[in-house]
Amino acid sequence: MSSNYVMPYERLFGNYDLKHAGSWYDTVGEINRRIVLGARERNNVLVNDVDALASWYGRRTWYDERFWDLAKSFCATEHLPAVAQNITDISLAARGQTVKCIVLDLDNTLWGGVIGDDGVDGIRLSAHGDGEAFHRFQSFLLGLKKRGILLCVCSKNEHAAAIKPFEEHPDMVLRKEDITIFVANWENKAENIKRIRESLEIGYDSMVFLDDNPFERNSVRGILPDVIVPELPEDPADYTRALSELNLFETTAVSAEDSARADLYRAEFERRSVASTFSNFDEYLASLDMRIDVERFEPSRLGRISQLLQRSNQFNLTTHRYNEGECEAMMRDAGCIPLYGSLRDRFGDHGLISVIVARPDSFKSTLEITDWLMSCRVLARGVEEYLMNHVVQEAMRLNLEVVTGSYIPTAKNAMVKEFFARFGFEKSEERSGGSTRWRLRVADYQFRKTFIQLEEKQSTSLAGGH
Amino acid sequence: MDTTEAMSRLNVLFQHVLGDDTLSLARSTTARDVEGWDSLMHINLIVAIEKEFKVRFTTQEISKLQNVGELVDLIAKK
Numbered sequence: 001m002s003s004n005y006v007m008p009y010e011r012l013f014g015n016y017d018l019k020h021a022g023s024w025y026d027t028v029g030e031i032n033r034r035i036v037l038g039a040r041e042r043n044n045v046l047v048n049d050v051d052a053l054a055s056w057y058g059r060r061t062w063y064d065e066r067f068w069d070l071a072k073s074f075c076a077t078e079h080l081p082a083v084a085q086n087i088t089d090i091s092l093a094a095r096g097q098t099v100k101c102i103v104l105d106l107d108n109t110l111w112g113g114v115i116g117d118d119g120v121d122g123i124r125l126s127a128h129g130d131g132e133a134f135h136r137f138q139s140f141l142l143g144l145k146k147r148g149i150l151l152c153v154c155s156k157n158e159h160a161a162a163i164k165p166f167e168e169h170p171d172m173v174l175r176k177e178d179i180t181i182f183v184a185n186w187e188n189k190a191e192n193i194k195r196i197r198e199s200l201e202i203g204y205d206s207m208v209f210l211d212d213n214p215f216e217r218n219s220v221r222g223i224l225p226d227v228i229v230p231e232l233p234e235d236p237a238d239y240t241r242a243l244s245e246l247n248l249f250e251t252t253a254v255s256a257e258d259s260a261r262a263d264l265y266r267a268e269f270e271r272r273s274v275a276s277t278f279s280n281f282d283e284y285l286a287s288l289d290m291r292i293d294v295e296r297f298e299p300s301r302l303g304r305i306s307q308l309l310q311r312s313n314q315f316n317l318t319t320h321r322y323n324e325g326e327c328e329a330m331m332r333d334a335g336c337i338p339l340y341g342s343l344r345d346r347f348g349d350h351g352l353i354s355v356i357v358a359r360p361d362s363f364k365s366t367l368e369i370t371d372w373l374m375s376c377r378v379l380a381r382g383v384e385e386y387l388m389n390h391v392v393q394e395a396m397r398l399n400l401e402v403v404t405g406s407y408i409p410t411a412k413n414a415m416v417k418e419f420f421a422r423f424g425f426e427k428s429e430e431r432s433g434g435s436t437r438w439r440l441r442v443a444d445y446q447f448r449k450t451f452i453q454l455e456e457k458q459s460t461s462l463a464g465g466h
Numbered sequence: 467m468d469t470t471e472a473m474s475r476l477n478v479l480f481q482h483v484l485g486d487d488t489l490s491l492a493r494s495t496t497a498r499d500v501e502g503w504d505s506l507m508h509i510n511l512i513v514a515i516e517k518e519f520k521v522r523f524t525t526q527e528i529s530k531l532q533n534v535g536e537l538v539d540l541i542a543k544k
Contacts, residue, residue, distance in 0.1 A: 065525075066523075066525040066528065067509050067512075069525050070509070070525060070528060070529060071505050071506070071509055073509055077509055077513050078513075
């Protein structure tokens, strides 16, 4: 391994140093150039680009001349870890420890916004302006793909919605052909990454997972500790810089096959889909220490409740867009059970994430679920299960024998088409247009196991007026 | 800062940097008396002292130091 030299800060001719052949500045540049040329001729020589580190941190702080004078320390001690890291990166790459595949989230990672809710025209992605951060990040990823790193997608989305920007959005840099394996479903991501790994036959330690959502990052870290999961900065404008700084893509050789690799793989996997099973996801959920708060609508929350009602498209069974006034009317209606749920876990507070409206009918002895919606951010954590247990308990408390509900299809809510079936409801009716009615005998309900606890506080009865 | 205070803070700092909780400095202590205090450790110690006491030494000051007592006096003076 040969290190190059840090360009000197002593410019004896000022800017003219560059132009003046034989100046100190010019000479060091020339030596560095020869080091590179020499290394190119020798396969077994790798270059430790110290000058790149020095310019990244700033030559102004790179040196501490006192320690050079006293101990020949070639940079300030605070920068030694960066040099050590650089040497380690090169050594690991020389031993074959390289990144081969990047697994990408979509919403707020490759574009701004949620494709399932915002649609192709609503997501933030553009060659200039507000969406440029994502454009730049995609360009960086495309560069990596062209040099032989496989790009895969792992997104919690409907497949049809997730693929659409790749096919239709004019400012997408990455196209469908650039993605080796495209997985969009509602499974937990670690499981999907396992499938991707099996298909590609590579090691977990050669995979990088990029996701803006800390929950997903921690979940994958916990279940697949060998997968490299970098933190992503909060501002997408910083994604490319953060990833570059980590120097994850060190390599010791480039071959012609590299650039063709992604296309070869893709041809092979084009029609493979990634199926689903669980492993130790339960353990991860248990470790989250999730606390839920389920309450009847209250005045201070009506704004957020109505906002969620307006915005939720995907996990929304009937998609009634009640405004704030209508929410308030339900809150005051003794014959109505309007509930909201808010969730927090050890990573933070997710806020108000679910709304359920149910109406008891003591004549028919039924509890009718008229509305059920949830933010997709908290999908696959047992929130739905917890809330269904809660609703059934509510029916029991009111001595009602049957719980009923409806599903009304929209362009975006296919993911909850079989929601009631999941909980043992039987389909009682199917109308033209795809609407379905569902029915469950309370006595037949199997309470679901969850890893969520009720928020500890003095809680009053949730149902009003009975 | 008086030399007593400088000495006690320095002792804690040396314990931390050298990883030895039992280390006890005296004014007459020199690098030879302390295990692990080699030339590289010397730089680490100087950098740590500069951070801890928010001071900066010149090359000459660093190279002239003969023992811990002189170091303490130098810190107290700054």
